[in-house]
Structures are given as C-alpha cells and as structure tokens.
Amino acid sequence: MKFTEFNFNENLVEGIQASGYEDATPVQEQVIPLVLQGKDVIASAQTGTGKTAAFLLPLINNIISAPIDHHSITALVIVPTRELAVQIAQHMEGLSYFTSVSSIAVYGGGDGNAFVQEKKALSAGADVVICTPGKMLAHINMGYVKLQGLKYLVLDEADRMLDMGFYDDIMRIIQALPAKRQNLLFSATMPTKIRELARKILHHPEEVNISISKPNEKIIQLAYVVYDTQKIPLVKYILGQKEFSSVLIFCSSKISVKQLNRELRRTTLKVDEIHSDLEQSKREEVLMHFKSGRLNILVATDILSRGIDIDNIGLVINYDVPHDGEDYVHRIGRTARAAADGTAITFISVKEQRKFGQIEKLLGRTVTKVPVPEQFGEAPEYNPTAFIPRDGKKSGKKPFRHNKDRSVNKR
Template sequence: MKFSEFNFHENILESIAASGYEDATPVQEQVMPIIMAGKDVIASAQTGTGKTAAFLLPLLNNLLTGESNDHHISALIIVPTRELAIQISTHLDGLTYFTSLSSIAVYGGGDGQNFVQEKQALSKGADIVVSTPGKLIAHINMGYVKLKQLQYLVLDEADRMLDMGFHDDIMRIISNLPEKRQTLLFSATMPPKIRTLAQKILKNPEEINIAISKPPEKINQQAFIIYEPQKIPLVKHLLKDSPFKSILIFCSKKQNVKQLTRDLKRAGFNAEEIHSDLEQLQREEVLRSFANKRLPILVATDILSRGIDIDHIELVINFDVPHDGEDYVHRIGRTARAETDGTAYTFVTEKEQRRLAMIERLIGREVPKASVPPELGPVPSYNPGGSGGHGGKKKKFFHKKRKAGQ
C-alpha cells in the first residue's frame, strides 16, 4: 500500500516524499488507520518493521488536522533509553520539516544547556515530547510540566522499560495525564506483565500482532563453538579482508567492549566503542559516525540491542551469547532491516552452550555451527546438555518439532 493512499496531510506527504519512502510496511498498513481513527492500540512488531513511523506519521497527521494548545504538551512518547529518544527525535525532525510542529527529546546525561531547553519546552508547551521515564519524572517533580491537556501517549519498547524497572515511573507519569487521551503501546514481545500494564492504561484497544520471537529468515545465522581466549583472535580473523562495510559487535560486559575495541584498534581496524561509561556527547558522536558510514565497526553493550534505527548494518557479531532469547532476536535483528539481507555470528564458549540451546528452542530452529579456523587451535565439542549430557537431546527436540509439522 502506498503512503499516498492514507489521506495524510499534504505537509506529511511532502516529508514522506522527501525521505524517499513510497510503500508502507505491513505493521504500518495495519496500525496507521487505527491510530488516525482515534482508537487505543496495543501492538507487537518484529524489529525492523517500520514501527516508529507507524505511530509517528498518524500522530503528526492528527496534530496537524486537529485542535491543539500552543501552551501545553500535546503528545508524549516514552522510551527506555536516551539513544532511542535521540533516534525518534531525529526521525521527527525529518518528518516535521515541512510543518510548524515542535518537538524535543528529554533524557539524562546532558549538560546545563540541555536542562534549560527541556524546562522551557516542558513548561511553555511543545507539540511532541520524547522522553525517558526517569528524566521526565525529575522534571515533573519540579512542578512545571504541562501535561493536563495531553492528547496522545505512546509507550515504545514497553517490554524493555518494564525489564529495566520503570513500571512505577510509568504509572507515576500516567497519574499526571488526563484520562481522556489516546494511548498507544508498542512492545516487541507480549509477556503477561505487558498485558497487565495494557489493562491498566488502555481503553478498548485494537490489538495488532505481527511479531513473533523469531529473527527474519533472511538473516544468515552461524555459531562458532570456541574457548573464551579464542574470541578476540576469531573476531580479527573474521574481520580481516571482510566484505562487510558496517559491523556491529555486541558484548554482554563493558570490560569486554573496552578490551575488544583496544585490541581491534591495535590491529589496525577502524573501530569505536559505546557503553554507559562514555559521556553522552561521546556516545552520540560515535553513533552518528556509525550511522553516517564513517565508522565501519561499532562495539557495544546491549544498550543498542533495541531501538537503533540504522538500515545498513551488514554483520552482527555476538561476542558473548545473550542472556535470553529475546535479546538474541533483538541483537541480530539490527541487521537484515528493510529489504536487505544480513549475517549474524555468535561466539559460544563451553559455559554458554546451554544458553544457545535455549535460544534455539525459542526461535524454533538450530543455529548452524560454523568451522573455526584451524590456526586458532582445538575447540570444545558442542555439548549443551551439560556435564554427562550430549547434544542428542537438542537434536531430538528439533526432530520432534519437524515431525509435528510445527
């Protein structure tokens, strides 16, 4: 379906055309008409499906065609991380270029000037505010945030916010909002705690379910079974003469991010790191360089596993196996976005084998085991059953699933 068929305001269509977009994704096709009709929505959509535009475009359209108060906040988008707040704000800048709508991102880690700008927007009014929960609570506690005439509330990556312990902050924010509003809840997964939250804050919502906890089929997934000391040498081997021009490497620990980045730089690779120890301005500059293709290799903690809106990532390397299957899906979902293919490598030590087996059960398929270069030395056998067990249990599981036609 073409964007031109949605009856958007002419200024929105102009922004869409300038961005080079023509066809809506499935989640956009299903969600946008419901939002434009004024209904509450609870939606799950797999990463890379165009979810952000699915709520931004109808939101902007409704603000342009409806009534608004210049001295109040009209729409509030709550997100789990400052990186996602910045990305949505950047997306908004492009989509509102041909309009007079105002927006601001509110998040921690900024300087005094940022605080002054945030206070001015929150006290004098803005069309759209994108904020992390904790930072918005800090402003609300000072008594000047104009939320009483809010028309639209969006919770993006709601499952991630609950995982990060933001439930009470979210409910505190909502207690300051008018009951008469349109609420949109987006979540990559739909665990019971999301259902409970939805029952509290949504009114007769339309439910859209496009995502399941499986990565796109077009991602070439491979696992390397190795010992811990072989991880950095294997990264260097894979990156040497690599055809991939945009590479994102995930580590579960900050010290791994720092060590790997140091070793890659010493080996002559153009790589940078991003984690919570960096100043906010440093993190933004690194992410900007990666997004603009000036930086080919980015080493990151899970702070970027969700929400990063970069379409050109060709290879994702899991330096450490994620702690749960959902994180695995989100990590490798950073590649193969839009219409592109992608590749995902996962390094698996003896201690991480059981974790990989659990991930394979979640995604309903076995991740092919790749050959480790012989020059790296002997490697462990794949034995996810643990002490005294063997890999046959896992194979039997997949055989049963195929036999049952699942």
C-alpha cells in the first residue's frame, strides 16, 4: 500500500516523501486507518516493524486537520528510555517538517537548560510530547503541565516499561489526563500484565498483531566490528577486492555521506552522493546516472532505502548500523533482487553494538562477523549485551521554540 492512499494532508505528504517513504509496512497499513477513524488500538509490534510512523503519521494528520487547544499538550507519547524518546523525536521532526505541528522530547539526564526548555514547552502547550515516565511525572507534580486539551495517549514498548518498574508512574500520569481521549498501546509481547493495563486504559480497542519482515534468503549478510576511524579505509579495501556491478552505500547522516563520497572520489572509483541537501532535479540526475551504469557506486542516506527500483545492485554496505530492524531489511533489500544474488555488509562501531544486537534478535539470526584485516590494526570485540551507551551531554535535543505558527524543533 502506498502512503499516498491514506489521503494525508498535503504538507504531511511532503514530509513523508522527503523522508524517503513510499510503501507502508504491514503495521502501518493496519494501524494508520484505525487511528484516523478515532479507534483505540492495542498492537503487538516489535521495534523495527515501522510502528513509530504508524502512530506519528495519523497523529500529525489529525492535529493538522482538527481544531486543538493551542495552550495544551495535544498528544502524549510515553516511552521507556531517553534513547527511544530522542529517536522518536527525530523521526517526528522529519515527518512534520513541512507542517506547523510542534514537538519536544522530555527525558531525564539533561542539564538545567534542558529543564527550562521542557518547562516552557509543557506550560505553554505543545502538539506532541515524547517523554519518559519518571521525568514527565516530575513535571506534572510541579503543577504547570497543561493537559486539559489532550486528545491522544500513546504507550510505546509498554512491556519494556512495565519490566522497568514504570507501572505506577504510568498510572499516575494517566490519572492527570482527560478521561475522553484516544489511546494507542504498542508492545512487543502481550503478557497478562499488558492485557490488564490495556483493560484499564483502552476503550473497545482494535487489536493488531505484526511480526517483522525478513530479508531475502539469497542475500549474503556479513558484518565487520570496527572503530569509527577504520570505516573509510575498510570501504576502500572492500571495493578494491572485487568488481561489483553496482554498489549502494548507506550512511545515517548527510555529513557521513559527504565525507565518504569525498574520500572515494580521490580514488579512480565512479561515485556520487544523494541526500536531502540536494535539489530534487540533482537527485534524479544522480540516480539516472547510477541506473544507467555511468556511476557504479552511490553513497546515500536512508532517502534511498525504500522504493529504489534497480535490479543489478550487487553489494549494499551499511556504513552505519540502521536505526532498527525494519530499516535494516529495507536497506539490504536493495540487493539480490529479481533472480540475482547479492551481498550486504554492515559496519558495527563500538557505540552501535547494542543496536545491531537488537536487530539480530529481531531477525532471529546471527549475522556472520568477518575479521577486520590486520593492516587496519586491532578491532573491537563484539559483545552487544555488555555494551552500555554513554549518556553524554550531546543528546541531539534541539531547543524548544514556541511561536505563532507553533513551529518547534524545525531544521
């Protein structure tokens, strides 16, 4: 199903297209119409099935389309960790970029400036607030959070929140919300305690059960565990070992795309880049050159992970680990199309080990780890369960801005 078939607001459609989305995943195809119809939903969907867009897109569309209280929070998305809050907020920012819908992430571990920004947003009113339970409850207990106009409540990764002991915090937050609202609950598993929670907060919910899609069995999946400084030399090494018909390299940021393209252009390789900084006409020109064979290496952001229709891509390199399992499947699915075989190689840096471990768990298989060639020096060991991400100050959160067009967190 195409995203154009949902009849979203044209400004939201522009954000969807800019984010590189064309075809809806199964969870999006089932959940979005239910949310647009105003129904409560309980969905069994793991991280990596596309569930974030499944609730963000209809929420954004409804906020654009219906009258709202501009001095209140309209939608509250509760998640278990600050990492997930930041990730969803970034997703929200991209999808809502061409709309006036405002958003902010609220989570613990920030400094005084972050608290001031959060207080300003929560007391002035924001369209969508993505938060962790403890930090949100702390703000609510201080008495300035405007919730009188709230219309939507989303509990994401509900099973994980209960495992982490957030049940009481969640129920206290819910007690502060208007009784009349639309509720969406997402959980990877549906144990008894989740069913009990659903009975308490959902009203005649529709139930959706989704499992993650699997990659084509013909794809040879490999991975290198590396330090960040080893990535560019290793790309050059891999490209020099064998001649591929065409190679697609995915990076998670425009900065990485530009840097890698610049380095590869210093060799004899025919390479170019695609990312959102380029005009549409330039993107189309580069893609046409890639399809025709004038270029055989394309470095891109996830703008190309969905919908690119080229059958002869022999190698996909994930220069950075994708955000989740669904993105991983979409990226590597660009190879081994039609009757062809293909190879997908992923670089796993130290800070990405936990994320890749989650992807392997969702896929139900271990991806073969290839030793880094000795000439590149010692490489890190792969131990995703032992790695704990550093909680640094650079969280990726952007300042809250509240103005007449309610434009918050805009790039």
